[in-house]
Amino acid sequence: MAVTAPPAAPPAPPPAPVAPDLGVRGGLRWMWRRLTSMRTALVLLLLLALATIPGSLLPQRSVDLGAVETFYADNPTLAPLLDGVGLFGVYASPWFGAVYLLLFISLVGCIVPRTRRHIGEWLRRPPGAPGRLGRLAGYQRYETALAPEDAAAAVAGVLRRRWHATVETGAGGTRIVAAQQGRLRETGNVIFHISMIGVLLALAGSALYSWRGEALVVEGGGFANTLPQYDSFTPGARYDAATLPPFALTLEDLDVRFESDQVAAFGAPRDFAATVTVTDTPGGPARREVIRVNSPVGVDGARLYLSGNGYAPVVQVRDAAGELTWEGAVPFLPQDGAYTSTGVVKVPDLNGTQDLALEGFFLPTAVMDGAGPRSIFPDAGNPLLLLNVSVGDLGLDTGRPASVFSLDGADLTQVSDEEGQPVSLMLAPGDGVSLPDGLGSVTFVELRRFVALDVRADPSGPLALIAAVLVMLGLAMSLFIPYRRVWVRLTPLATPGSGAAVPAGAVSSTAEPARTVVEVGGQSRSRDLGFGDVLARIDEGVRVAVPPAGRLAPVPAEPYARAAPEPAVPEEP
């Protein structure tokens, strides 16, 4: 974790505590600089984290509409206030959008100059050597008998195996071999930031072009992919409903498995497998598929997910004359882990006079004891249908949309027996009972299961995936590739009268003419654990290519890290 230089930081704008008088253009530029500064990005990141949190604390319309309604009912005074500032739709709220947008701008403002500068880094030669190599890490100095140009060629030959190295000519016949390694570090950084924009664009694309629908399909029943067949449909902002893929499917069978051995997990779900027959286009060939919880089935750009399941008892209702008035599989929605389910059978115009409503419970494994009727296991061990009977007006003629699972908006009277007790029907599969007052009869014909299918399509998926993978790749590159520079300066030693620069400490001797002083030093812009070793290896290689000779050879090497004793990160005072 040694470091020879402070961590790479893009040049921050000069601190400007008071906006100077810069005119309009200058003012705008000043604002742009502030907005795209690292400090602003940092504050915006922290703000984004803060702004994200309320969406997990409060129910969100986009996630669970029912939860928002419940919250409204529980907190009638607080809820409208929270709603007013968009707290039930945080991720679509203006203030979240503002942080998001500012961060986006800040991101672009970071990327553009950085990319430009970085492209230059790839196109240009490595940067020139600092004036005094002695301050660099792993500084070495010795004398050799080779001429600077020959030595430079030899050193460059050594370095070029692993480094991007060039030879420059300095004043007085000096040669400088400048080498660098790890420009991919900054490339990774640029890739990371650009890919973040890709991720944000993908999320925006998802909000605009995705769609999602939910539908209940009973065993033996079918589903055609048209809007009226959905119980709910959520299109993206730019979604065109005319482009729904025209597939259809039939639910052949739902196979369920619940834990029945282990007491601790009794009734826990273990496996759901829905066998469906899918036709991708009307009249096309049918194929059989199995949808499981973690294994959706793809159909023409959309995917079918198994999001729930339950029971749909098949019920027949006959009128007073014994004529079959109504028959259907009625989904009862599970309310707990043992599939105690609630539902309602709505029969319009029974006997031509009034509507009939049968409301109540379905219990897959019913027990009747002191605690009242309830289900103790989610599989159909002892199925029982418990129904209250009401007559009146279901409100179906008003044209208002009504849930098939509740009696909201209906005007009904519960039917009582001779003693004035409300009539309650208790039916096992195959059972039929007469309704009181000669209304007719009800039969629980058979038990079927239903599946709740989630149909989704999101064209932004591939972009999101590619961008996310690049984000990670860029991140790893920018964090783990060290960016290193090494310079080797070859200075011709002064011969009497030549006036060439003489490095401090060099002793020139006419009796024993050594011709060149070799100086090696390096710099790493990152926290670079292995740099000391790398420098040591380079020095070894250089000494082989350019053998030491003469009086100056060799100056004892300063240990790498001691050349740069400053702390890893400057602590604030």
Next chain:
Amino acid sequence: MIDESMANAADALIVSAMAAYTLAMLAFLVDLVTVGRAGRATGARRELVTVGGAGPDTADAMVAAGADAAAPPTPVRAGRIGGVAVSLFFLATGLHLASVLSRGIAVDRVPWSNAYEFATTGAVAVSVLFAGLLLRREARWLGAFVVLPVLLTLGVATSVFYAEATALAPALQSFWLVIHVSVAFIASALFTVAFSVSVLQLVQSRLDRAGNGRERPALMRAVPDVGALEAMAFRLNAIGFVLWTFTVIAGAIWAEHAWGRYWGWDPKEVWSLVVWVVYAAYLHARATAGWGGRAAGWIAIAAYACLLFNFFGVNYLFVGNHSYAQ
């Protein structure tokens, strides 16, 4: 099918592991104080980190040695109790690992399907990571500060989260469970060790500022200086951050596969994003003038608090798609 005897063995092993951890932690503390006192006697407090710092670690140790490096190092032999601490720690880690493995064998799957299993596996990831660290370099000074969170996690796991070994819910029957969750564990383990280092960094930083020549407590004398701690926390957090990024991406792919959308603002997703953003802020802070050092340390600690909340709080406070981990 649950193998009850294996499940019982797992429960017994975790208790033994906790006992061994407790002893290891005490031994680490005694070692820290002993070495700290010895360091004062010889005036070579900071040389501790150079012990065993050979090879590529030399540079690191040198920086840790900091300004004192000019003085010839007076090697302080790590106390004998330090060796005992390390042995106890390896023993505890072994027992802990055996417990997690037997739990996995008992249920014939990866043992990651409820909060108890998350906590025990998450803690073992921290221990294994630190065991690796101990093998690679001198890190005994960190021992007590790593074992403490492990022990706390196990305490909460066995007393609050405990759940019997059961088979897997359909929602978790996916190979993404192995990929997504295992990487989340490794990332969390790195963040945990980094958190301990960051806390020590801030303590040292405070002692430095309050110092005025006053001697620091024996406990902190054998702990490396601020610069070395900051650098170590950064390396751990950097690797953790990349793995956390992978965790979120793998989670999104799994979500796409299981629920039909790769991002749906589920509470767990929200908090994973918060964790990611705050660690991103930490990385940016380190490169921002005036925000390095202490400020970055505090952001790292805030990020870890978010991680903890995501790990424990989210499952209990919110109803969401990750509720099976209750």
